[in-house]
Amino acid sequence: MTATREALIRRQQILANFGELVLRSNDLQEILQEGCRLVAEALGTDLAKILEIDRGDGTALVRAGVGWHDDVVGKVRLPLTEHSSESYAIAEGRPVVTQDIAEEMRFEFPSFMKEHGVAAIVNAPIFLPGGLAFGLLQVDERTPRAFDEEDVEFLRTYCMVLGPVIDRLQTAARLGESDERFRLIVEHALDHAIILSDLDDRITGWFPGAAAIFGWDEEEMLGQPVASIFTPEDQASDAPRWEIERAREAGAAPNVRWHLAKDGRRVFLDGQTILLRDATGQAIGFLKIAQDITERKRAEERQSMLQAELQHRVRNVLAMIASIVDRADISGTAEALRDTLSGRIASLARTQVLLTRGVNAGVSLAELIRDELLPLSSGKHTITIEGPPVSLAAKPAEVLTLAIHELTTNALKYGALNNRDGSIAVTWQLQGADEQEWLSLEWRESGLVLQPEVPRREGFGTQLITRRVPYELKGSGEIKLLAEGLWCSIRFPLKPGDSVLQTNIPQRDRTNSER
Structure with a gap:
């Protein structure tokens, strides 16, 4: 016992x-x-x-x-x-x-x-x-x-x-x-912002992905309101509060929007804010988890812009071709009409090639003039092309292309390029006016002996320069026939613009005539 x-x-x-x-x-x-x-x-x-x-x-x-x-x-x-x-x-x-x-x-x-x-x-x-x-x-x-x-x-x-x-x-x-x-996940998921916050939506956990995306480190963000990473416009519209309220009611709320980084950059996140509960079901805070898709978002925006630009440009080109055909002189032979239309459309096509290199691609003014003028000269004439570097937006590029083409065609038929002693000087300069930068371009032909002739009707080129430049480009266009040859001046403000070459010009200016 x-x-x-x-x-x-x-x-x-x-x-x-x-x-x-x-x-x-x-x-x-x-x-x-x-x-x-x-x-x-x-x-x-x-x-x-x-x-x-x-x-x-x-x-x-x-x-x-x-x-x-x-x-x-x-x-x-x-x-x-x-x-x-x-x-x-x-x-x-x-x-x-x-x-x-x-x-x-x-x-x-x-x-x-x-x-x-x-x-x-x-x-x-x-x-x-x-x-x-x-x-x-x-x-x-x-x-x-x-x-x-x-x-x-x-x-x-x-x-x-x-x-x-x-x-x-x-x-x-x-x-x-x-x-x-x-x-391991949160330390290596650097393209995901993972943020914990309390019931007042003040940050209690700031993980490496959030630091990598936004630029603030953990010490800077602990205790800060989550609203501080929202854009000013979203803060003004009370978006942070609405997101939290929706998460309280539904358990989760989408968080798909632009956010603000430390250096002022904007980053686009795709994720959600989730209400966190303990084992008893009591709400204890929020988890915001979202992927940084900034590059994808910007790519989508660029793609959308490209599509819009393409649609815009196609409509514009078709409208311009219709305008060219509408203003063509039909009094001559079919062959002459064909050559005229072909030259104008080819000129417009060359500009489109330059414009479609990228979204809002500019066109070099000097390159535009050389492409139009030099191929039609015989090489025996004195041609001067001189001016500072200028990049043209779509609309002025389209107008100037046709203007230079008409001036070149006219010089080939009646002016400097039809005379062995003829010369052409195309110069331009930049001037300040009305707190804007203006382009002032001058076309001058010389070395000619002009004979009196019956005045011709105002043609497409003259209309383009004297009426469309003021209408389309908010500038001025002038053509004079001097004793030594033709002189032309084109002035307009240089400012970014889309490629819409408007065709709703008043009906009185729509004259079917050839210069």
Whole structure:
């Protein structure tokens, strides 16, 4: 009786020691290994082990143990067949004792146990909270032994302590793995802004992606309102508050908008703001997670601009061609009409090639003049093209192209290019007027001896220069026939403009005549 009392006290001390270990250690392997040692000590044997079930292949791994050879713990797997004592104990849900395996007819035992001289065994199943079996605690004896009721109850109690401990540590391990994965994700997802905020929407977590996208570091942003990364116009419209209110009501709110970075840049984010709740369902804050798609957004805008520009330009070219055809002189031969129209359309086409190099591409004034004038000269005439670098927007480029083409065609038919002593000087300069920069271009032909002739009707070229330049370009155009040759002046303000060459000019100016 005294020995039994001492054994019970000793076992209580062992349970207490195990409890202290559990409180100070978060290492599951250490706890299982020490648990085996303490159990073996409590039951007075030198062999004990813990088996962990692997549901994937229907085996149980010797996860921890004392008294076994080095090639057993962590390496040996026991098959959980219908003839194994382990399967039977788990199915019964209680410890199962085999006093002498030599006489046991119900079960088959692994060879490694026989090699270690095991004669008696008790299997105690370990269940996690919820009833899922983790594995078994096995105590082995090298001589036949009738494990009594106190032995079995001690093991059963020990397993009841082990189950919650294993579950806690496995859960902690999973959370640790999850936290590590989350850490790796947020540290490497530099194209995603991940921001945590409290219920007042003040920043409590500013992760590396947010720092990379916005430029502020964590110290600068903790405690700041999330609204500080919204654009001024969105702040003025109270967009941050509406986004948070929608997240409160619906659990999440879309966050697809432009935001403001530290250096003043604007970044476009595509994501959402999510309401965070604790385990009881109480709201505790917000998570804003969004991908930086600034480049994609800008590419989409550029694509949209290109499409709009293309549509715009096609309409404009067709309208201009219609205008050219409408103003063509039909009093001559079909061949003459064809040549005239072909030259004007080709001239317009050359300008379009230059304009379609990119969105809002400019056209070099000097290049435009050379393309129109030099190919039609014979190389025997003196031609001067001189002026500062000027890049023309679409509308003035289209008007000037046709104007230079008409002046060149006229010079070829009637002027300097039709006279071996003729010369042409095209010069321009930039002037300030009305707080704007103006282009002043002059075309001067000389070396001619002009003969009196019957005045011709005002043609397409004259109309273009004297009427369309003022109308289209808000400038002035003038043509004079001097004693030494033709003189032309074109002036207009240089300012960015689209490529619309308006065709709604008053009807009185739509004269079908050729210069």
